[in-house]
Amino acid sequence: MDHPTTPTIELVERDGEVTLSIGGEQAMQAWERDLMWASADMLCEYGQDFYEVGLGLGLSALRIANNPATRSHTVLELFDEVEDLFRARHPHLPDNLTIERGDFFRRVFELPSESVDGMFFDPALDMDVWTNADLWARTMPEVVRVLRPGGVFIPFFSTKPELRWQYLPHFRTIRVERHPYVAYDTTEYTHGTRGDAYVQCFRKD
Numbered sequence: 662m663d664h665p666t667t668p669t670i671e672l673v674e675r676d677g678e679v680t681l682s683i684g685g686e687q688a689m690q691a692w693e694r695d696l697m698w699a700s701a702d703m704l705c706e707y708g709q710d711f712y713e714v715g716l717g718l719g720l721s722a723l724r725i726a727n728n729p730a731t732r733s734h735t736v737l738e739l740f741d742e743v744e745d746l747f748r749a750r751h752p753h754l755p756d757n758l759t760i761e762r763g764d765f766f767r768r769v770f771e772l773p774s775e776s777v778d779g780m781f782f783d784p785a786l787d788m789d790v791w792t793n794a795d796l797w798a799r800t801m802p803e804v805v806r807v808l809r810p811g812g813v814f815i816p817f818f819s820t821k822p823e824l825r826w827q828y829l830p831h832f833r834t835i836r837v838e839r840h841p842y843v844a845y846d847t848t849e850y851t852h853g854t855r856g857d858a859y860v861q862c863f864r865k866d
Contacts, residue, residue, distance in 0.1 A: 670742035688785040689717040697721040708778020715784035726758035783817035797827040808865040818858040832863035
């Protein structure tokens, strides 16, 4: 996908809330920690070499890299500013954690086949990307190709009890875990600010 201009990226800390803002939109907030950790822990059940799309606040990246099972973890981030903010808060990173720059929808075609045991997917994307059926039809077979047999693809949690259509046609085995969540009162990207969230794990047979 083309990003001709870099949006304004800032870390907003106000009234006890921590928000990563990209282009004026809430990209991620610190209340997500337990859900990100649950997703990361699930990913690490399936192997030792992992790939993550979207750094955000780095909650899942650090959790995955610090798991005793993890041999290598690579994070792909689109924006320099997001990595700069993360490194300012976490100057000492695990040796097995690598952060790369790039656009996933191009990079996925370059990744070696059967090279990772799991992929965690949590980029900040515009709605026109999420609704682009042709883009997902091209991209998801590449994700499956990159996964080793038995490897998994875990997208960010959903606060709606439904499987995501973007990924569903490409996997036969799907594991779902339900977790309670409480967001900030100011959170705009969830379906309500408290309730149940669903971690979806798509496994390559």
